Amino acid sequence: MASSLIISVILGVLWATILLSSATTVTAAYPSPLEAEAIALLESRWWSNHSSNTSQRCQWPGITCNTAESITQINLSDAPNIEVGDRFGKLNFSSFPNLVLLNLSDHQLRGKIPHQIGDLSALKYLDLSYCGLSGELPPSLGKLTQLEFLDISYNDNINGSIPPQLGNLENLVTLNLSQCGIVGPVPSALGQLINLQSLILSGNQINGSIPLEIGYLRNLTYLSLSSNRIVGPIPSALGQLTSLQSLILWGNQINGSIPLEIGHLRNLTYLDLYNNRLGLIPITLYQLTNLEILYLDYNQLQGSIPQDIENLENLKLLFLTNNSFIGHIPLALCHLTKLEYISLSQNSLSGSIPSCIGSLSKMQYLILGSNLLKGPIPQEICNLANLTSLALSQNKLSGSIPSCVGSLSKMRYLSLDSNLLKGSIPKDIGKLFDLSYLNLSFNQLSGPIPILYATDLYIVDAGNGCNKISPDPFEGNSDLSPYMCPTPVTKKANSSRIPYYIKIFLPIAILFTFSILGCLLFSRFKLKNNHVSVQPTKNGDLCSIWNYDGKIAYEDIVAATEDFDFRYCIGVGGYGSVYKAKLPCGKVVALKKLHHLEAENPTFDKSFRNEIKFLSEIRHRNIVKLHGFCLHRRSMFLIYEYMEKGSLFCNLRDEVNAVEMDWTRRVEIIKGIAHALSYLHHDCCPPIVHRDISSNNVLLNSSFEAFVADFGTARMLDLDSSNQTIIVGTCGYVAPELAYTMIVTEKCDVYSFGVVALETLMGKHPEEVLSWLSSPTSLVNMKLVDVLDNRLPLPTSQLVTQNLVHVATLAFACLNPQTKSRPTMKEVCEEFLSRHTSLGIPLRMISLLQLMNREMHIGGKTKTCDV
Numbered sequence: 001m002a003s004s005l006i007i008s009v010i011l012g013v014l015w016a017t018i019l020l021s022s023a024t025t026v027t028a029a030y031p032s033p034l035e036a037e038a039i040a041l042l043e044s045r046w047w048s049n050h051s052s053n054t055s056q057r058c059q060w061p062g063i064t065c066n067t068a069e070s071i072t073q074i075n076l077s078d079a080p081n082i083e084v085g086d087r088f089g090k091l092n093f094s095s096f097p098n099l100v101l102l103n104l105s106d107h108q109l110r111g112k113i114p115h116q117i118g119d120l121s122a123l124k125y126l127d128l129s130y131c132g133l134s135g136e137l138p139p140s141l142g143k144l145t146q147l148e149f150l151d152i153s154y155n156d157n158i159n160g161s162i163p164p165q166l167g168n169l170e171n172l173v174t175l176n177l178s179q180c181g182i183v184g185p186v187p188s189a190l191g192q193l194i195n196l197q198s199l200i201l202s203g204n205q206i207n208g209s210i211p212l213e214i215g216y217l218r219n220l221t222y223l224s225l226s227s228n229r230i231v232g233p234i235p236s237a238l239g240q241l242t243s244l245q246s247l248i249l250w251g252n253q254i255n256g257s258i259p260l261e262i263g264h265l266r267n268l269t270y271l272d273l274y275n276n277r278l279g280l281i282p283i284t285l286y287q288l289t290n291l292e293i294l295y296l297d298y299n300q301l302q303g304s305i306p307q308d309i310e311n312l313e314n315l316k317l318l319f320l321t322n323n324s325f326i327g328h329i330p331l332a333l334c335h336l337t338k339l340e341y342i343s344l345s346q347n348s349l350s351g352s353i354p355s356c357i358g359s360l361s362k363m364q365y366l367i368l369g370s371n372l373l374k375g376p377i378p379q380e381i382c383n384l385a386n387l388t389s390l391a392l393s394q395n396k397l398s399g400s401i402p403s404c405v406g407s408l409s410k411m412r413y414l415s416l417d418s419n420l421l422k423g424s425i426p427k428d429i430g431k432l433f434d435l436s437y438l439n440l441s442f443n444q445l446s447g448p449i450p451i452l453y454a455t456d457l458y459i460v461d462a463g464n465g466c467n468k469i470s471p472d473p474f475e476g477n478s479d480l481s482p483y484m485c486p487t488p489v490t491k492k493a494n495s496s497r498i499p500y501y502i503k504i505f506l507p508i509a510i511l512f513t514f515s516i517l518g519c520l521l522f523s524r525f526k527l528k529n530n531h532v533s534v535q536p537t538k539n540g541d542l543c544s545i546w547n548y549d550g551k552i553a554y555e556d557i558v559a560a561t562e563d564f565d566f567r568y569c570i571g572v573g574g575y576g577s578v579y580k581a582k583l584p585c586g587k588v589v590a591l592k593k594l595h596h597l598e599a600e601n602p603t604f605d606k607s608f609r610n611e612i613k614f615l616s617e618i619r620h621r622n623i624v625k626l627h628g629f630c631l632h633r634r635s636m637f638l639i640y641e642y643m644e645k646g647s648l649f650c651n652l653r654d655e656v657n658a659v660e661m662d663w664t665r666r667v668e669i670i671k672g673i674a675h676a677l678s679y680l681h682h683d684c685c686p687p688i689v690h691r692d693i694s695s696n697n698v699l700l701n702s703s704f705e706a707f708v709a710d711f712g713t714a715r716m717l718d719l720d721s722s723n724q725t726i727i728v729g730t731c732g733y734v735a736p737e738l739a740y741t742m743i744v745t746e747k748c749d750v751y752s753f754g755v756v757a758l759e760t761l762m763g764k765h766p767e768e769v770l771s772w773l774s775s776p777t778s779l780v781n782m783k784l785v786d787v788l789d790n791r792l793p794l795p796t797s798q799l800v801t802q803n804l805v806h807v808a809t810l811a812f813a814c815l816n817p818q819t820k821s822r823p824t825m826k827e828v829c830e831e832f833l834s835r836h837t838s839l840g841i842p843l844r845m846i847s848l849l850q851l852m853n854r855e856m857h858i859g860g861k862t863k864t865c866d867v
């Protein structure tokens with residue numbers, strides 16, 4: 001053993017010496033093929049941080065050689081530290097005659113794909129996904145005739161069209177060019193790729209119609225052209241693709257009827273034609289007995305849902321939302337016992353809800369809203385024990401809400417609004433703990449409103465320490481007793497008001513559920529993974545995380561939060577609930593789950609992604625980093641940096657933390673918020689108005705440093721509207737002028753900042769002080785020390801005192817009712833930098849009026865900066 005080691009070491013030394021000398025001194029002679037590989041590796045400098053000793057190149061990370069020591073694979077999958085950067089083109093591709101695999105996925109490669117890549121004559125697998133590439137796809141890719149696998153997906157900045165030369169790659173089995181920024185048509189030359197099994201061109205700007213030649217790809221099992229600009233009809237030639245299992249064409253402008261020939265695709269399990277302009281469904285569609293997932297939503301489909309639908313006995317998901325279907329909900333639907341998700345909403349369906357629907361025991365999601373349905377809500381709905389979403393709103397349903405609805409304990413989304421429902425609200429609805437959306441408005445309900453214990457309901461601060469659910473789930477029911485304003489403010493306060501039996505019952509139930517479900521859950525995840533290919537993947541299942549090594553899927557998020565168990569919920573705010581999640585790699589993040597079932601809005605997807613990409617690029621020391629997002633069919637998440645201490649609001653209300661936040665820390669917190677806002681207003685292009693600055697949206701890390709959160713969410717969720725339409729923001733923080741101007745400007749943030757700054761100094765919301773501002777004379781006798789947080793001793797240091805007074809003065813300036821007289825955030829930050837001389841009068845003597853009149857404003861008159 002030892003001797004062979006020594007020999008090999010000696011050989012290595014010899015070899016290296018030969019190599020070095022040949023590389024340096026004998027440059028004129030042709031290097032041998034092996035030497036050429038070594039030189040090419042060295043010159044590429046991809047491994048320059050790792051080693052320059054090429055004699056061991058076969059052991060370099062990511063490199064695999066054959067027995068003759070020639071390189072066959074460069075697979076950087078497990079070599080995250082190898083940086084290629086702008087050196088992609090530095091590799092001399094013609095030096096690798098045996099290279100079969102090149103995988104640079106997830107490595108940043110700036111710039112274009114070099115056209116010399118066509119020199120890798122033996123290449124079979126090329127994976128350049130997630131590489132940040134730009135420019136056009138080089139036609140020389142067509143020279144890689146051995147290629148079986150080509151993946152250039154998720155390189156958003158690639159432009160130009162698909163080179164027809166790709167039609168030469170006749171060994172190709174997989175072609176994935178999704179999310180590449182490709183323009184132009186699908187070249188008909190792709191019809192020559194007769195061995196192709198997967199063709200994925202989704203998420204580009206491909207235009208023109210689907211070429212007939214696609215019909216030649218007889219081995220195709222997976223075809224996705226979704227989210228492009230494809231026009232014209234679905235060619236009947238697609239009926240020849242008899243191996244097809246998934247056909248995904250959503251998000252285009254495809255029109256006409258679905259061709260009769262679709263009936264030939266007997267192996268089809270997944271058909272997604274969502275958001276096109278299709279007009280008619282041929283009866284042959286109902287012969288596709290293997291179909292498991294069928295999305296036909298957001299088209300212009302007409303006619304009724306035929307009895308033949310009963311043939312689709314494997315169907316799990318049926319979405320016919322937003323079409324022009326008429327007639328009754330067929331009883332035949334009740335034969336589809338595997339159904340888990342149905343949405344027939346936004347059609348013109350009439351008649352009643354068949355009571356046999358209660359036999360579809362796997363049902364989780366039943367959406368029948370915005371139709372013309374009449375009659376009662378059948379009691380049998382309560383047999384659907386796994387139901388999580390029930391939406392029957394905007395119909396003409398009558399009768400009462402079945403009292404058993406409160407027993408559907410998995411319910412998260414319940415909307416029965418805008419019907420003709422009478423009678424009382426079942427008391428047990430209050431015990432649907434998972435509820436995150438409830439709407440019973442605009443009915444004829446009467447009697448008392450039950451106490452709601454769900455922790456996920458979107459609660460807003462209505463001022464006066466009073467919170468209410470927004471939008472009000474009960475409005476428009478004239479006979480309901482007035483809603484008792486529930487007092488819980490934070491979840492902590494909340495829990496103390498929960499009756500004792502729930503306090504006892506809940507932990508036991510949780511423990512019990514988890515011990516039993518532990519293994520069940522495990523097996524379920526395994527099951528899911530086996531069925532990955534049929535998971536819904538439209539504007540669902542799309543996760544993007546920047547600044548994070550490794551990929552994440554919706555399943556990871558579900559696993560990390562145990563399916564959004566409320567134990568992981570760390571807060572509820574505008575737009576959604578926040579969860580703490582530990583990702584598979586160990587990184588802890590905060591997940592904000594947005595209340596937005598309508599994530600299906602077709603225009604939403606792209607603009608949402610652009611917006612979020614923009615927001616994720618914002619970097620500031622006092623802004624919570626947005627790591628990415630995850631759009632899933634049923635929910636949206638924003639993924640943020642996790643902040644250990646939670647919100648400023650909660651910390652100010654926590655007796656221990658409030659004391660730990662001494663005056664110096666509080667002043668720093670206020671400065672931090674100001675810097676963040678100044679950055680958003682003045683250094684971002686376009687400028688960002690936060691719109692919802694409140695102590696809930698300022699988060700603190702473990703050392704009580706402030707980070708502004710939730711910026712831009714308003715805009716992101718409301719991309720079409722200008723600044724002038726929607727008002728968001730938390731009561732008690734919104735600038736007074738918004739009540740009549742409806743125009744959101746930076747100055748609104750300035751006002752909210754003033755409120756938060758005062759709140760930080762006072763330890764509670766400055767409600768009272770704000771009300772005095774309108775009649776300043778009442779402030780004459782009010783001393784600053786009277787309003788400062790009395791849990792902290794007054795500062796003893798002169799410097800701290802100065803800072804405190806300075807910050808308080810600026811806070812009052814920001815609260816000026818005259819929008820124009822408020823400083824900009826930039827001016828506020830400049831004030832922080834100005835030097836202050838010592839105070840003329842002792843802290844105890846300073847009145848609020850003096851602060852307001854800026855008499856205590858030591859740094860001189862406010863500079864009017866041109867901004």
Ligand SMILES: *[C@@H]1O[C@H](CO)[C@@H](O)[C@H](O)[C@H]1NC(C)=O
Nearest residue numbers: 009012013016053054055056
């Ligand atoms: C390269 O590695 C071999 C084997 O470990 C070693 O013997 C040799 O000295 C190294 N060459 C250089 C230039 O470091």
Ligand SMILES: *[C@@H]1O[C@H](CO)[C@@H](O)[C@H](O)[C@H]1NC(C)=O
Nearest residue numbers: 073075076077078101103125
């Ligand atoms: C590339 O490396 C990764 C991680 O080691 C591995 O999963 C993958 O199978 C490799 N690719 C090939 C073609 O061997």
Ligand SMILES: *[C@@H]1O[C@H](CO)[C@@H](O)[C@H](O)[C@H]1NC(C)=O
Nearest residue numbers: 075076077103105106125127
């Ligand atoms: C390339 O690497 C990625 C991970 O970086 C891996 O997921 C993928 O399977 C690899 N592709 C090939 C063809 O080996």
Ligand SMILES: *[C@@H]1O[C@H](CO)[C@@H](O)[C@H](O)[C@H]1NC(C)=O
Nearest residue numbers: 047048049050080081082083
């Ligand atoms: C590689 O070296 C460069 C320059 O010496 C350095 O900037 C870079 O951070 C290094 N990368 C790694 C992964 O060590």
Ligand SMILES: *[C@@H]1O[C@H](CO)[C@@H](O)[C@H](O)[C@H]1NC(C)=O
Nearest residue numbers: 036037040092093094095096
């Ligand atoms: C690339 O390698 C080939 C063969 O090894 C060689 O003939 C050619 O000169 C090299 N090109 C460059 C630019 O170094």
Ligand SMILES: *[C@@H]1O[C@H](CO)[C@@H](O)[C@H](O)[C@H]1NC(C)=O
Nearest residue numbers: 112134135136157158159160
């Ligand atoms: C394509 O991308 C390249 C590189 O980013 C850029 O220089 C070029 O202007 C782009 N072309 C078009 C038409 O956008």
Ligand SMILES: *[C@@H]1O[C@H](CO)[C@@H](O)[C@H](O)[C@H]1NC(C)=O
Nearest residue numbers: 129151153154174176198200
């Ligand atoms: C591209 O599609 C192929 C075939 O479905 C798949 O194996 C590969 O993982 C996809 N690439 C990415 C980055 O998702």
Ligand SMILES: *[C@@H]1O[C@H](CO)[C@@H](O)[C@H](O)[C@H]1NC(C)=O
Nearest residue numbers: 183184185205206207208209
């Ligand atoms: C497709 O898009 C390209 C580039 O945007 C454009 O030049 C071309 O005219 C478009 N073709 C059709 C048929 O719309």
Ligand SMILES: *[C@@H]1O[C@H](CO)[C@@H](O)[C@H](O)[C@H]1NC(C)=O
Nearest residue numbers: 193194195196216217218219
């Ligand atoms: C399709 O696949 C089969 C079996 O995998 C193979 O024999 C055949 O050559 C492939 N190509 C065509 C055009 O059928």
Ligand SMILES: *[C@@H]1O[C@H](CO)[C@@H](O)[C@H](O)[C@H]1NC(C)=O
Nearest residue numbers: 219241242243244266267268
């Ligand atoms: C359809 O699927 C079955 C079972 O997976 C398979 O045996 C059959 O060959 C497939 N049909 C076609 C046309 O690919």
Ligand SMILES: *[C@@H]1O[C@H](CO)[C@@H](O)[C@H](O)[C@H]1NC(C)=O
Nearest residue numbers: 360361362363385386520524
């Ligand atoms: C309801 O869901 C649970 C857990 O997800 C599952 O085990 C059970 O089989 C489901 N019930 C039905 C009838 O599908």
